[in-house]
Amino acid sequence: MRAELPSLLVSFALGITSVFAQSGELTMPKSIEAGAAFSIQSGGSGKGTLYIAGPGQFIKQDVQLGGEIAIAAGSLYNAGHYGVWLTSDSSTQIGSIDVVPAQKPSDITFIAKPSRLPVAMHNAITGSAYVFDAYGNLITRPMQVSFQLSNPGTSPQTRTVESRNGAAWTQMDSASREGKAQFVARVGDVSSTRIVGQVPGDPCTIKMSAKPAGNKIQLVTVPVRDCTGNAIPDGTIVTFTETYGDVKSTVDVPLKKGIASVEMPSHRGATISVASGVVLGNQIRWAQ
């Protein structure tokens, strides 16, 4: 907005001037692609000043009236509607031009969410792509955007979506094996890659065994896995609870190398249970 304010003020001032001066129409293209060169055909004679004002851009140029005024490539690059004024001591000629985004995509902004999710989730990965030209203008004409989610060891999931108003989006399933998937959005020869971490889900079952360790019991789980066979990551909390009469002992143990292990007080007849999050494991009654 701050960038556009001087242009608006100039437009306003030139507009007032043109009301009181002799006016004429400039001959120029109705629209050009961002950054394209173009020319303006002017009438009259002598010297004049050309003003072009639009979104975030303002050009002032001394010109010779009565001929073709060349505007170099790269001069107008912000997409939008521009006002054009050609003034001299005796007259003002006016015109307007629309700058549209370039046809060729040059950049793609790709938002992939979430960046980490459990395995085997249907339509849980969302990708949104926004296509821009070399000058950062959103290309609003429909374009074919392809999305590809590649998981190590499996064939990639691919979707092709037509963009609407510059945006295209899709949904993908997470794989059944854990690992980092590459999520790529591509339009033409432009692409953008995001990494989606697919992590194990809740433990499927938790099974522990117990053996005496001096005057204590050593409790060890078998390697904890989710329902698709992925090892639950180290650091996940496994809770061991020993109940003996009305006395209870609890330890929250993080998984280490896939298993949880702890020593707890040994009481004949004690009941020991194991759980992780909302998943319950087996129960042992200690008889030794």
Added chain:
Amino acid sequence: MNSGGRLLALALAGATAALVVIGSMWPNKAAAAFASGQQFTTAAGTPEAAVRTLGEQIRAHAFERAYENLANKGEFSEQQFHRDLTSGWPDLRTYATLSDFQVQPLHATDTDADVRFKMQWSTVVGPSTSTRDLHLVKNGSKWQVQWPIQKEPVVPPQVIPVNYLRWDVISRSSAEDWGAQDVEAPHVRIVDMHPVQRAEGLVLLGELLNEDVVPAYVSVTATLLSKDQKTIDTEGSFDAISHQLLPKQVTPFLIRFPNVTLSQVGSVRMTPFSTLISASADPVIEIQNEKLIPAPDAALTGELTNQSGQIANVAHVLGTFYDKSGQVVWVGDQYVDHALLPQTPVAFRIHIPQDLAHKVSSERTVVATYSFGGSQ
């Protein structure tokens, strides 16, 4: 300056002078002790007076003088006495002050007596109470306390290998494109929520699960809405929650709404918050000998044992209490004011409101620990 301002200045100056005179002539005992050390009550004519004198000396941090008056000072050093009261390792007691104490006679003869000495400490997380039963002996005309020293456990010098996971977080930089990827906040879920009407207001109890594979810093906010969907109040769990959750860990939470009744509430909007946090899976704390003590004085008692090598300076114990159907009926907590040294049990006691004690059928306890130079 106008006359009104001059009058106010004179009044303030007069009031200040008057307060200085009053403070100098009739000083507060603790302040006097800090200032000169000459104003202590030194009465020891009765067992209670001797214990009160000891209490005032401890309150004023005059440990040297308190130690000098003990009957059994030959059994331990002044440093050990000081450590018994303020801890040898940095913990809540290290930065606490004795705000008040009570003296309760238990037994007395002409030559010896037993007195219960209940100390109320002010710590950075709130009040903490400890009780010592003191034996006193009469020495001439003076009663002297035999201090029941609890010597700091000594952990033998050793190397304890620790190879639990540690998670570090690198977030996106502000210089990156607006669409650039950032690390995902941990996924957490409220697995239980239950309102309880108490005399002081409405209390929301519940449990929060970190269902992700990364550690989370969590908190819960609740907004009460009236039946016509207008906001009544918004409150957070503050410290009635374990803020750091490792993967698949569950914490209870308690949110208080003072002066709100359940009949006013049409619905509740719960907002769990989570963010990634650098954390360590160490230390592992075992909770041993958990026992529900029935009313009166209902409580959950137990012992915390640090199974790791890292000293946990502050431990916060949270108890979730369930009825027979497994519904949460109360959440209680207690800060343990002593550091958890490796393999050294420290007792805890969580109070259960008497009117709820008969409903409690089972419990689950979690511990949050904080170590100087890092937290877990």
